[in-house]
Amino acid sequence: MVELLSYPFMQNALLAALLVSIAIGAIGTLVAINRLVFLSGGIAHAAYGGVGLAFFVGISPLLGAGLVGVGAAMLMAWISFHQRHRSDTIIGVIWAVGMAMGVVFIDLTPGYSADLMSYLFGSILAVSRSDLLFMALLNVVIIAAVIGFYRPLVAVSFDEAFARTRGLPVRALYLLLLVLAALMIVIAIRVVGLMLVMALLTIPTYLAERTSQTLVGMMCLCAVYAFGFCVLGLGLSWFLSISSGAAIILTAAFGFLGFLLFERLRSST
Amino acid sequence: MAPVIEVENLTLWRDRQKVLDEVSFQLSAGSFLGVIGPNGGGKSTLLKVLAGLLEADSGRVRILSLPPAQAGARVGYVPQETGFNLAFPITVLDVVVMGLLGQKLNKAERKSRAMAALERVGIAPLASRRIGTLSGGERQRAFIARALCGQPRLLLLDEPTANLDPKAQEAIYTLLKSLQPEITIVLVSHDIAHLIGYASEVVALNRRLLHHEALPSEQIHCAQDGHVCEVELLGALLKKAECG
Numbered sequence: 001m002v003e004l005l006s007y008p009f010m011q012n013a014l015l016a017a018l019l020v021s022i023a024i025g026a027i028g029t030l031v032a033i034n035r036l037v038f039l040s041g042g043i044a045h046a047a048y049g050g051v052g053l054a055f056f057v058g059i060s061p062l063l064g065a066g067l068v069g070v071g072a073a074m075l076m077a078w079i080s081f082h083q084r085h086r087s088d089t090i091i092g093v094i095w096a097v098g099m100a101m102g103v104v105f106i107d108l109t110p111g112y113s114a115d116l117m118s119y120l121f122g123s124i125l126a127v128s129r130s131d132l133l134f135m136a137l138l139n140v141v142i143i144a145a146v147i148g149f150y151r152p153l154v155a156v157s158f159d160e161a162f163a164r165t166r167g168l169p170v171r172a173l174y175l176l177l178l179v180l181a182a183l184m185i186v187i188a189i190r191v192v193g194l195m196l197v198m199a200l201l202t203i204p205t206y207l208a209e210r211t212s213q214t215l216v217g218m219m220c221l222c223a224v225y226a227f228g229f230c231v232l233g234l235g236l237s238w239f240l241s242i243s244s245g246a247a248i249i250l251t252a253a254f255g256f257l258g259f260l261l262f263e264r265l266r267s268s269t
Numbered sequence: 270m271a272p273v274i275e276v277e278n279l280t281l282w283r284d285r286q287k288v289l290d291e292v293s294f295q296l297s298a299g300s301f302l303g304v305i306g307p308n309g310g311g312k313s314t315l316l317k318v319l320a321g322l323l324e325a326d327s328g329r330v331r332i333l334s335l336p337p338a339q340a341g342a343r344v345g346y347v348p349q350e351t352g353f354n355l356a357f358p359i360t361v362l363d364v365v366v367m368g369l370l371g372q373k374l375n376k377a378e379r380k381s382r383a384m385a386a387l388e389r390v391g392i393a394p395l396a397s398r399r400i401g402t403l404s405g406g407e408r409q410r411a412f413i414a415r416a417l418c419g420q421p422r423l424l425l426l427d428e429p430t431a432n433l434d435p436k437a438q439e440a441i442y443t444l445l446k447s448l449q450p451e452i453t454i455v456l457v458s459h460d461i462a463h464l465i466g467y468a469s470e471v472v473a474l475n476r477r478l479l480h481h482e483a484l485p486s487e488q489i490h491c492a493q494d495g496h497v498c499e500v501e502l503l504g505a506l507l508k509k510a511e512c513g
Binding site for chain 1: 342357360
């Protein structure tokens with residue numbers, strides 16, 4: 001086990017797991033309690049189009065995912081403000097179009113066959129130092145924004161109408177939340193991939209919601225649960241020679257089932 | 270003294286329908302106004318206009334001589350409880366502190382003001398409990414405390430006793446009555462029996478129809494006798510409004 005930790009790629013993987021867990025704890029918590037998981041899925045799949053676009057124009061895939069993800073977040077915020085009743089349909093359209101654009105851009109990229117699977121299901125063992133630096137930078141932005149706007153974000157999340165009576169810029173805060181969610185998704189892409197982002201957005205946040213008294217407590221516990229699942233899944237993928245992203249999510253799913261079972265047993269005694 | 274609320278010819282459209290049509294009334298300081306009317310009659314919409322959440326398409330609305338959106342902490346708003354996420358991990362104290370948003374206070378001052386509001390509504394011992402673990406009546410008290418925290422002169426409440434048992438409803442009305450005359454109260458409710466037992470004035474609202482009068486004591490007494498009488502009273506008020 002100690003030998004495993006001596007490998008630079010494993011050190012990078014653990015650091016990436018830590019960074020993604022902090023991001024999930026800080027902003028995934030707000031996404032989950034605002035019931036924006038489906039919308040975040042839309043952003044994640046639109047970001048996939050950004051990965052394809054990045055390969056096509058020759059920039060970093062994470063940068064491409066970030067730019068397109070933030071653009072999609074702004075578009076979805078606008079849709080939520082102006083077409084609230086049809087937003088689920090439009091999110092579904094953006095979801096599908098994002099994926100299709102990603103594939104088409106890769107097809108159009110001359111002489112290059114990108115490993116798109118690594119962006120669908122993650123490749124935590126292939127995270128580079130420059131990826132880590134980019135993820136750390138995004139984490140700093142996310143944490144600074146959450147700390148700086150903590151009280152207004154909580155007020156808007158809990159009771160939008162009351163927040164408006166207190167003069168809070170509700171729409172701007174909603175937009176901020178979606179943009180931060182897009183940044184968090186970009187961080188998660190490298191670790192668990194687009195397809196599995198929603199599992200990390202839902203399982204650790206659900207467990208934390210059930211076991212926390214306050215939102216700050218929920219954020220911290222969520223980060224701990226996410227990191228625990230990442231480390232266990234990583235170990236599982238190493239020893240069983242299976243895909244790391246899928247192993248992380250399955251570990252989280254077992255944790256989720258175990259928690260439900262524990263709750264059921266506790267309530268029946 | 271200027272009225273706390275001045276509404277003149279307020280008209281508001283939503284989804285191509287006139288929800289409020291030429292509504293006019295005034296309310297003086299220290300009053301307890303009950304707003305009654307059928308479902309879809311515009312009661313909650315009127316309250317949202319007064320709270321600054323909706324803008325009138327035409328007409329003039331003033332709260333303490335200011336446009337509603339500028340009245341700020343002078344107005345406390347208690348929305349309907351239906352939209353809350355009760356799984357939200359937040360303590361009662363933190364909910365009440367939200368009432369101080371926009372005010373420059375340090376952490377100790379915020380806590381002290383919030384605790385004072387919780388004392389006033391009688392649930393200070395529940396301050397550290399998670400909001401979702403409270404009973405319906407306790408939760409309403411917490412939301413009233415949040416509205417009171419900013420030391421408002423006008424309190425707007427949208428069906429605060431809906432889904433509460435009779436004892437809890439009585440307790441909420443008694444609490445609201447104790448806030449008078451320091452705070453002017455506007456309360457939307459279907460619970461006419463309780464409402465007219467405590468309100469000093471009543472508005473009957475059905476979109477474009479409005480009737481506003483101080484409640485005579487015999488009507489209050491009559492309405493407290495039972496449901497049939499409540500319905501009769503509402504019908505009579507709406508009929509008067511149609512004729513007037």
